[in-house]
Amino acid sequence: MQIVILKNSAEVAEYGANIFIKQLGKKPDSVLGLATGSTPVSLYQSLIRANKEQLISFKEVTSFNLDEYLGLEGTHPQSYRYFMNQQLFEHVDINKANTHVPPGDAENPIEACVGYEERIEAAGGIDIQLLGIGRNGHIGFNEPSSGLMSRTRVKTLTKATIDDNARFFAEDEYQPHLSITMGIGTILDARKVVLLATGENKADAILATVEGALTAACPASALQLHKNAVLVIDEAAASKLSDCDFYKHIEAENQKLLARLAK
Numbered sequence: 001m002q003i004v005i006l007k008n009s010a011e012v013a014e015y016g017a018n019i020f021i022k023q024l025g026k027k028p029d030s031v032l033g034l035a036t037g038s039t040p041v042s043l044y045q046s047l048i049r050a051n052k053e054q055l056i057s058f059k060e061v062t063s064f065n066l067d068e069y070l071g072l073e074g075t076h077p078q079s080y081r082y083f084m085n086q087q088l089f090e091h092v093d094i095n096k097a098n099t100h101v102p103p104g105d106a107e108n109p110i111e112a113c114v115g116y117e118e119r120i121e122a123a124g125g126i127d128i129q130l131l132g133i134g135r136n137g138h139i140g141f142n143e144p145s146s147g148l149m150s151r152t153r154v155k156t157l158t159k160a161t162i163d164d165n166a167r168f169f170a171e172d173e174y175q176p177h178l179s180i181t182m183g184i185g186t187i188l189d190a191r192k193v194v195l196l197a198t199g200e201n202k203a204d205a206i207l208a209t210v211e212g213a214l215t216a217a218c219p220a221s222a223l224q225l226h227k228n229a230v231l232v233i234d235e236a237a238a239s240k241l242s243d244c245d246f247y248k249h250i251e252a253e254n255q256k257l258l259a260r261l262a263k
């Protein structure tokens, strides 16, 4: 796991955005795995800017989002489809027909999950998957106890996640307690994974992800198995790691080596 510790959330967003900008420069028809939540919003803003400045194009991009609330239509303001339209898709030159979010209004959610996996496979698999992390270590909506090889399926949300996300719903509004989410196995199949985390309230989850055991109790710890996973985190999210200086030293050495090889 590559661990990049930066000063603040603005630097995290910029670093993360540059990974995606480079990816699209190298492969304009990339298959992107996208995420929702508040953490990736600034990264999406950087991508929108880069698109407007014609540094990158989304014309040939296909995208697959991690998850969706079960029971919400894509037009519902709290649905993740709506979020993606608002935060990214409507501001860049992407062909909306090539954007995929699990269907929260599927009549048969079980079949819809199988179909989602088939579409990812037909697109050639995900080149680069963006992730946030829940306070309990969830990725997508893979809550603690999720199978480490799981595929896209219906998942019940924990009370902690429902409470954390309650801020997005009005008090009298229906808040779903079920979701459709890519599985941990689906995420691990992506050729590259970029997890962003900022703020002190993510410090325990980051500690468990980086230094804890590989366990379904912390779904993000599965990234320890990934060949090409990078964690981009700020000082606050890194604050419980045992040796931040060592992680920073490794990263500085990595960068030196890359700079030497690029000459």
Ligand SMILES: N[C@@H]1[C@@H](O)[C@H](O)[C@@H](COP(=O)(O)O)O[C@@H]1O
Residues within 6 Å of the ligand: 035, 036, 037, 038, 039, 040, 066, 067, 131, 132, 133, 134, 135, 138, 139, 140, 141, 161, 165
């Ligand atoms: N399903 C999403 C996750 O994909 C996201 O990582 C998490 C953290 O969100 P935030 O970035 O707002 O802390 O929230 C939700 O539960």
